[in-house]
Amino acid sequence: MAFHIRALLGACSVAALCVPAAAETLTIATVNNGDMIRMQGLTKDFTEKTGHDVEWVTLEENVLRQRVTQDIATKGGQFDIMTIGMYETPIWGKQGWLVSLDDLPESYDADDILPAMRGGLSVDGTLYAAPFYGESSMIMYRTDLMEKAGLEMPDAPTWEFVADAARKMTDKDNEIYGICLRGKAGWGENMAFLTATSNAFGARWFDEDWKPQFDSPEWKETLTFYLDLMNEAGPPGASTNGFNENLSLFQQGKCGMWIDATVAASFVTNPDDSTVADKVGFALAPDTGLGKRGNWLWAWALGIPAGTKKEAAAKQFIEWATSKEYLELVASEEGWANVPPGTRTSLYENPEYAKVPFAKMTLDSINSADPTNPTVKPVPYIGVQFVAIPEFAGIATQVGQEFSAALAGQQSADEALAKAQALTAEEMEAAGY
Amino acid sequence: MATQHSRSAARIMMAPAVILLLGWMLVPLTMTLYFSFKKYLPLRGGDLGWVGFDNYVRFVSSSAFWPSIQTTLIIVGGVLLITVVLGVLLSMLLDQPMWGQGVVRILVIAPFFVMPTVSALVWKNMFMDPVNGLLAYLWKFFGAQPVEWLSDASIFSIVLIVSWQWLPFATLILLTAIQSLDSEQLEAAEMDGAPPLSRFGHIVLPHLSRAITIVVLIQTIFLLAIFAEIFVTTQGSFGTKTLTYLIFQRVLESQNVGLGSAGGVYAIILANIVAIFLMRIVGKNLDA
Amino acid sequence: MARKITTRRKTLNTLFAWGIGLLIFFPILWTILTSFKTEAQAIADPPVFLFFDWTLENYAIVQERSDYMRFLWNSVILAGGSTVIGIAIGVPAAWSMAFVPSKRTKDILMWMLSTKMLPAVGVLYPIYLLFIKLGLLDTRLGLTIVLMLINLPIIIWMLYTYFKEIPGEILEAARMDGAGLKEEILYILTPMAIPGIASTLLLNIILAWNEAFWTLNLTAAKAAPLTAFIASYSSPEGLFYAKLSAASTMAIAPILILGWFSQKQLVRGLTFGAVK
Numbered sequence: 001m002a003f004h005i006r007a008l009l010g011a012c013s014v015a016a017l018c019v020p021a022a023a024e025t026l027t028i029a030t031v032n033n034g035d036m037i038r039m040q041g042l043t044k045d046f047t048e049k050t051g052h053d054v055e056w057v058t059l060e061e062n063v064l065r066q067r068v069t070q071d072i073a074t075k076g077g078q079f080d081i082m083t084i085g086m087y088e089t090p091i092w093g094k095q096g097w098l099v100s101l102d103d104l105p106e107s108y109d110a111d112d113i114l115p116a117m118r119g120g121l122s123v124d125g126t127l128y129a130a131p132f133y134g135e136s137s138m139i140m141y142r143t144d145l146m147e148k149a150g151l152e153m154p155d156a157p158t159w160e161f162v163a164d165a166a167r168k169m170t171d172k173d174n175e176i177y178g179i180c181l182r183g184k185a186g187w188g189e190n191m192a193f194l195t196a197t198s199n200a201f202g203a204r205w206f207d208e209d210w211k212p213q214f215d216s217p218e219w220k221e222t223l224t225f226y227l228d229l230m231n232e233a234g235p236p237g238a239s240t241n242g243f244n245e246n247l248s249l250f251q252q253g254k255c256g257m258w259i260d261a262t263v264a265a266s267f268v269t270n271p272d273d274s275t276v277a278d279k280v281g282f283a284l285a286p287d288t289g290l291g292k293r294g295n296w297l298w299a300w301a302l303g304i305p306a307g308t309k310k311e312a313a314a315k316q317f318i319e320w321a322t323s324k325e326y327l328e329l330v331a332s333e334e335g336w337a338n339v340p341p342g343t344r345t346s347l348y349e350n351p352e353y354a355k356v357p358f359a360k361m362t363l364d365s366i367n368s369a370d371p372t373n374p375t376v377k378p379v380p381y382i383g384v385q386f387v388a389i390p391e392f393a394g395i396a397t398q399v400g401q402e403f404s405a406a407l408a409g410q411q412s413a414d415e416a417l418a419k420a421q422a423l424t425a426e427e428m429e430a431a432g433y
Numbered sequence: 434m435a436t437q438h439s440r441s442a443a444r445i446m447m448a449p450a451v452i453l454l455l456g457w458m459l460v461p462l463t464m465t466l467y468f469s470f471k472k473y474l475p476l477r478g479g480d481l482g483w484v485g486f487d488n489y490v491r492f493v494s495s496s497a498f499w500p501s502i503q504t505t506l507i508i509v510g511g512v513l514l515i516t517v518v519l520g521v522l523l524s525m526l527l528d529q530p531m532w533g534q535g536v537v538r539i540l541v542i543a544p545f546f547v548m549p550t551v552s553a554l555v556w557k558n559m560f561m562d563p564v565n566g567l568l569a570y571l572w573k574f575f576g577a578q579p580v581e582w583l584s585d586a587s588i589f590s591i592v593l594i595v596s597w598q599w600l601p602f603a604t605l606i607l608l609t610a611i612q613s614l615d616s617e618q619l620e621a622a623e624m625d626g627a628p629p630l631s632r633f634g635h636i637v638l639p640h641l642s643r644a645i646t647i648v649v650l651i652q653t654i655f656l657l658a659i660f661a662e663i664f665v666t667t668q669g670s671f672g673t674k675t676l677t678y679l680i681f682q683r684v685l686e687s688q689n690v691g692l693g694s695a696g697g698v699y700a701i702i703l704a705n706i707v708a709i710f711l712m713r714i715v716g717k718n719l720d721a
Numbered sequence: 722m723a724r725k726i727t728t729r730r731k732t733l734n735t736l737f738a739w740g741i742g743l744l745i746f747f748p749i750l751w752t753i754l755t756s757f758k759t760e761a762q763a764i765a766d767p768p769v770f771l772f773f774d775w776t777l778e779n780y781a782i783v784q785e786r787s788d789y790m791r792f793l794w795n796s797v798i799l800a801g802g803s804t805v806i807g808i809a810i811g812v813p814a815a816w817s818m819a820f821v822p823s824k825r826t827k828d829i830l831m832w833m834l835s836t837k838m839l840p841a842v843g844v845l846y847p848i849y850l851l852f853i854k855l856g857l858l859d860t861r862l863g864l865t866i867v868l869m870l871i872n873l874p875i876i877i878w879m880l881y882t883y884f885k886e887i888p889g890e891i892l893e894a895a896r897m898d899g900a901g902l903k904e905e906i907l908y909i910l911t912p913m914a915i916p917g918i919a920s921t922l923l924l925n926i927i928l929a930w931n932e933a934f935w936t937l938n939l940t941a942a943k944a945a946p947l948t949a950f951i952a953s954y955s956s957p958e959g960l961f962y963a964k965l966s967a968a969s970t971m972a973i974a975p976i977l978i979l980g981w982f983s984q985k986q987l988v989r990g991l992t993f994g995a996v997k
Contacts, residue, residue, distance in 0.1 A: 027942045032953045037786060055942035058787065058953040062668070063937065066685050070938070073475030073688065074846070076853050078941040091476060175564075185670040237563030237581040240667075244961075249564065252764070273760075390476030394687025398497075401670040408584035408671060423496060427687065430491060431474070442902055443817030450814035450877060451829070457870040458836045464847030523741065531735040538988075539981050540742035543749055546980040548931035550951050551969045555752050559962060565764045567751065574767075600745070605991055647993040651875075654837050661933045665955060681842040690846050697843020704838030712831050 023051040024313040030056060030083040031064050031300065034267065035133050035340045038330065039321060045329060046320045052313045061188065065393075072097050072305050079305060080314045084129055085188075086120040086299050086371075087386045087393070093128035099304040099311055101127045101318065108319050112344045117299050120371050129303035130322040133263060134342030136365035137196060137295045139283040140250065140268055141257040142276060145169045145176065149256075156293075159200065159225065159286040162257065166233035169256030178233035180255035181226070184242035185404035187396030192296055192385040193259070194403060195396070198222040200287045200294035202376040205387050205424075210380060210433045214399075214421035223403065223413045230407060239408035251275060259285055261298070262365055265358035266337050282361040284368065290376050296385035297369035299342070342366055391431045395424050462701070468694035476688045488695035497679055502703070504588065505675040509656045511592040512599060513649055519596075520603030520648065521641060527604070528611045538608075545601035553665035556594045557583065561666075587671035594662050599655075603648045610644035611637070650711050657704055676700050749977075756780070756966035763962035779967035787950055789971055796946035796975070798861055799936065800929040803868035804922055807876045810869075812918065815880035820892065830881060833874040841871075841934045852939060859941040867939065868929045875928070876921055882993050883917030920990025923983050930976045947972045 030036045036058070043054045057079070059067060068082045072092060084092070092098050104110055110118070110127065117131045139157065146153055149168040154161070166178030182193040195205065203218035213219060230238050233256075235249055243260060247267055250258045251274040258264070271277040285295035302321060304314045320326060327347055330339045337356050339347065347353050348363045374384045381387040386396070399420040406416035469488055472481040492498060527538060544552065560567050561582035569579035582590045614637065622632045660677055667673045669682060680700060684693030743750075755763050757775045765773075783789070818826045848867070849858075857863030895909050933948040940949055954961070954968040980987065 029941070040786070056787075057941050057945070057949075059949075060952055060955040062664075063952050063955075067938065067941075069476075069688065070685065070845075070849060073479075074849050074853060076849065076858055078859055095476070095478070185668060235564060236579060237584065239581070239584040239671075240563075245562075248961075254564065390474070390688060394682065394689070397668075397682070397686055401668075401674075404584070404670050405672075408581065410584075410671065419496070426495065430689065430692065431477075439821050439902065440823075443821035446813035446817040447829075449810045450833070450873060453810065453870060454833055454836050454873060458839065460851065461839065461844035461847045464850070465844055468846065526734070526738050526741070529734040529738070530731050531738050532731070533735065533739065537738045537742040539984060540746040542980070542984060543746050543977060546927055546931075546977045547749065547973050548933060548948060548951070548976075550933045550948060550955070551972055552748070554951070554955055554965060555748055555969060558965060559751060559755065560748065565962070567768060570766065570768055597745070597748070605988055606993065609988060609991065650834075651993065654834065657838060658840060660842065677840050677842055680840060684842060684846060694843065694846070697840055700840040700843055701838065704840070705835060708831075708835050708838055712834075 023053065024310045025053040025055060026080045026310060026313055026317055027055045027057065027078065028081040028083070028302075028317070029064060029068050029079045030058055031061050032058050033061075033263075033300070035263070036083065036300075038334065038338065039132070039340075042326075042329060042333070046317060049320065050313070050316050052316065054317065062186070065188075075305075075307060077305070077307060080308045080310045081302050081304055081317060083132070083300055084303050085301065086297065087383065087388060089121045089129045089301060089303060090123050090382070090388050091390050092303070093123040093126070097306050098128040099306055099308070099314075101130055101304075101315070104130075104315065104319055108323060109346075112324070112346050114343060114345055114366060116297055116366055116369065116371070117343055120297060121299060121301050129301035130318045131299040131301045131343040132322055133340035134297075134299040134366060135261045135263045136297055136342070136362065136369050137193070137260055137285050138262050138265075138361055138365045139257055139259050139285060140265060141165075141281050141283065142169075142253075142255070142279050143281045144279045145256045146281070153281060153283050156284045157286050159288050159294075162259075162286045163225070163229050163233075166229060166257055170233045175254050176256060177235040177249075177254060178256040179229060180235055180241065180246040180249050180258045181230060181238070182242055182246065182260065183230065183234075183238040183404055183407045184240050184245070185397065185400035186242065187386065187393045187400060189242040189400065190404055190407075191396040191400040192298075194222065194226065194400075196285070196296040196385040197226065197294040199292045199375050199384065200285075200290065201225070202288075202290045202292075204375040204377050204379045206379060206381065208378055208380050210428060212421055212424035212428065214417045214424065219417060220413065223406065223417060227406060227413055231409075239404045259294075262358065262362040263341060265362065266341070266356075269337065269357060280357075282358050284361070284365060292374070292376055293368055295365050295369050297366065297371055298385070389431075391427055395427045398423050398427075465694045465697045465701075468690050469698050471691045473691040473694075474689055484691065488691045489698070492683070492692055492695045492699060497674060500672065501674050501676045501679040504672060505657070505677070505703075507588060508592055508595070508659070508673075508675060509653060511588070512595045512656055513652060515592065515596040516599045516603040516652065517645055517648060519600055520607045521638075521645075523600070523604045524607035524611050525637070527608055541604055542601040544597050545599075545605075547598065549598065549659070549661040550665060552598055553594055553662045556590075556597075557666045561590055583667055584671050587667050587673045591662055591666060591673055594666070595656065595659060599652055603652070606648050607641060607644050610641050614640050646711075646714055653707060653711060657700075657707065676703060749973075752966045753970050754966075755963055756970045758963050758966075760961070760963045763966070779963045780971070782964055783954070783968050783971065787953060789950065792945060792947045792950040793975065795861065795944055796930055796948075799864055799868055799944070799946050800926045802861070802865040803872065803929045804876075804925040806865065807869045807873050807925060808880075808918060808922060811873060811876040811880055811921075812914075815877050815884055818877075818881050819884035819887075820889070830878060833877055837871065837874045845934075845938055848935075849939070858939060859943050859945075861944045864936060864939055864944050864946075867935050868932055871932070871935070872925050872928055876925055879921045879924065879990070879993060880914075880917060883921070883990055884914060887913050916986065917990040919983075919986045920988070923980070923987040924991060927976060927980065 040056050047053055071078045113131060114134060117134045118127060121127060121129045121131060141153055149165060151165050170178035182190045184190055198219060201218050201222040203216060203222050204213050207213055246258055246260060247264055249255050250268055253276045268274050268280050269277050285293050287293045302318045304311060308314060324344060324346055327339045336353050341362055353359055369384050371382050371384050386392055402416040402419045405411050406413055470483055472484045474481060563569050563579045563581045572579045580586060619632060619636055622636055658677060663669060663673055663678050669678045680693050680696040683689050683696055756779055758773050759776060762769055762773045852858045852863055891909060892905060895905055936946050936948045937952060951968055951972045954965050
C-alpha cells in the first residue's frame, strides 16, 4: 500500500495538475516494428510506476497510418496516444490536432533530444510528438563480399563507387545480388529512398512556385541510374521489395549492399536472426559530389491527439517511453544494441553505447541530414525524403507506383517520369496550389 | 390464397428488414452525395464549401479512372470465368462415385473459410515471393527463371488468389445442382449413343444454367468490392488499381473526401448497371 | 445408382479427385506446416515438408505479442451476434415474401441485394462520422449492427429461396385444419425450414468472421476481432514466414473447424434456389 501511494505521488510530480488521478486505461496505436513490440513487452514497468493500464493497437504501417489519420481528421477520439512520423507531426501540429509537449518536466530533459529530431517534430518551436526512435539511412554492406571484390568501402562513398562495387559483388548464380534497394511502391517505401537519392543528384520535387519537377534532367538522371543499377545488380522481384523484404534478403546473405534505415543495423548484426551478423560494415549514404547526401531523416514519435480526456496519463506514458530511463531499462533487459536509437544526445555520449558497432555511423548519418535545406536547388518545402504538405502521401504513392512499374520493366524511365509529372500537376491543382 | 389478414401480417413481418436496409442505404448514400458536391479536405481544415460537379469531373478526367474500370471488369470477369468453368468440371468430378468423397469435399471447400487478408498474405509471401516463395522453388527445380508474380503477372496473380477463395463456393452450389440432375435422362442419352460432349452440352449445362446464374450474381456482388487482396499484395501497383481501390486512394491516401465520394457515387452507378444487367438474367432464370 | 460402376473407373475418379482436392487445400496445409517450423526452416532451400523439428515457439511468440483470446472472443461475438440478429429479422421477412408474395416481392428482393453493392470504401467517411456521433466506435454493438446490415440481404435471399421450396399445399392443408399464423410458423414451417436456416446461419457466420474492412476501420482496442489481429503480422521486420503462418493458422482455425464439422448442414441449404 505504501508503494502504491508513492506511485501516485510520483504520478503527481509529473502530471501538470497535482490531483491524484484514478488509474486510467490508455489506448495506444502503434506500428508493428521490433522496437515497438519490445516496448509492449515492457509496459508492465510503466503500469507498476504509474498505475495506468495500456491497451495496444498494433498495426502494420500502412494500416496504422490510414487508421490514425482517419481518426484524427474526424476527431474520433479512439486513441490516447498515436505513433506518428516526422511527416505527420508538423502537419497535424499546425492544425492544432496534437497536444503540445512543451510542459514535460525538467527531469525529462527535452534538451537532450537530438536537435535534428526535435526540429522535425516541432512547429514554431513547440514540440508536438516525442521521438521514440530516430533514424537516417546509410549503407550496410558485407565486408567479406567487398573484400572478395577487391574493393574497400570509404566512410563517405560516392554513387559511382557504390554502383561499381554493386556490379562487381553480384553473383547471380549463387543468389548474391550486389545491391538491394527499395522498389515497392509507397511514399514511405520506394519514394522515401528515391526522393532522398534524388537530392544527391540535384533534383527536387517542386520549384519555388510549387511546379512539379519530374520533367527535369536531374530526375531523369536519378531514375535512370537507379533502374540501370537495379537491373544489373539487384535481386529479382525488386519492384515489390520494401524495407522488410530487403531486410530478410540481407539477413539471408543475399545482398552485397543495402541502403536503408539506420535502425536496420541492429537487426542485421543480431546473430539470432541474421546469418551474416559478423560480416556487416557501415558507411554514409552516397553522394554525387553536389553537396547533398542521399540520406533521409525520420522518427517514429508518440503524439497525443487534442481532445483526449486522458491527457495527463498519456503524457506520463510518453515521458516514460521516450525517457533516458527507458533506454536503460531496455539495455538492462536486452543489451545496448537493442536500445531504440537516434533520439537522445546522452545515449551517444554513453561509453557503453559507443561500443555498439553502428552507433557512430547512425549519429553521423542523422547529423548530416538537413530537412530544412534538403536539396541542391532551393525548394519551398521542408523534409528530406518527403514534402511536408498534406497532399504528399497520396501523390508520392501514385508516383511510386509509376516508378515501381518502371523497375518491373513495364514502362521506360521517360514514360514513368511523364506520368509522374502529369499526375502530380493534376493533384496539386486539385489541392489549390 | 392470401387473405387480407395474412397480407397485412406479411407487411409487418417485412417491415423491420425493409426499414433497416432502407436506412442503411439512404443514410450513407445521402451523406456521400452531400460530400461529393463539396471540397472536403480533412487535412486542410475540412469543409471548404460547395464546388458543384467539380469532383465528378475531376474523378473521371483523372488518368487513373478508365484503367481502373477496365481492371475492375477484368478481375471480376476473370474470376467469374475461372470459378464457373473449374466449378462445373470440379462438381462433375465430385459427383462421380469414389472413395473418401466426404474428405475430398472438405479439402475443396476449405479455402472459402480463409479470411481474404490471410489468403492474400499467404499467397503473396509463401507462394509468390520470387526469392523465397514455393513457386519460385518449383520453377528453379525445373530449371526455369522464377516468375515475379506480383509485378510481372499482377492481375493474373490477383485473379488466381481470388479464384482460389471463390472456387469452393461455386463448386458447392453447382454440385448440389448436379446432384439433382435426373441420372436416368443421362443414361438414356448415353444409350442413344450421344457422345459425352453433346450429353454435357445438351443435358448437363442447361440443367446447370440456373445454378451458374446464381453463382455469377452472388460472386459479382462480392467481387466488385474486393479490397484486402489488392491492399495486401500490390497496393494498386502494376495496373491492379480497381475502382474500389482508386476510391480508397482518393479518400484515405490523398484524404480528399469530396473527390472520393464522387468516386463512390460512380461505383454505385457501375454496380447498379452490372446489377440490373445481372438481375434481368437471373430474374428470368428464377421465374422459369 | 442404377448403373454398374467399374472399380477401375472408381479408382481413377478417386485418384483424380484426391489429387485436385489436395492441390486446392495445399496452401492451407503449407501454412499450417510452416507454423510449426523455425524461421530458418520456413525458408529452407529445398523446402522441407514433414521432416523438420516441430516447434510451438511461433505460437508462443504470437500469443505473447497479442492476446489471442481477446480477439477470438470478439470475433465470436461479432460473427455470432450479427448472424443471430440478422436471422431474427430475416426469417419473418423471407417467410412473408415466400408465402404471401405480391407483385413487388421480386423487386423488393432485388433492391435488398443491390444495397450490398454500396462500395464500403466510398461510405467509410460518412459511417465513421455517424459512429462518432452515436458513440459506437470500437464497440461490439456498433460493429455487430454493421455486419448484420451488410449480410442481411444475403440472409433474406437465401432464406427466401429455401422457403419457396416448401410446398404451399402443406400450408393450405394446415389452414383448412384451422391453424393460425402462429401455428403455421411454429409447427409446420419451422421444422421444414430448419435446414435452410442452419445453412444460412453458417454461411453468414463465415462471411461475418472474414469481413476485413469494417472490422478493421471501426475498431481500436476493445472490439477488434481476428482480422485486426492478423493486421499486425502482415509485414513485420526480418524473417517472419513461420510467425505469419502461426498467426494465420490461429486466425482461420476456429472457422475452418466449424466449417468442416458443419459442412453437411452448410451444403444442404446452400442452393439459393438453384436446384429445381
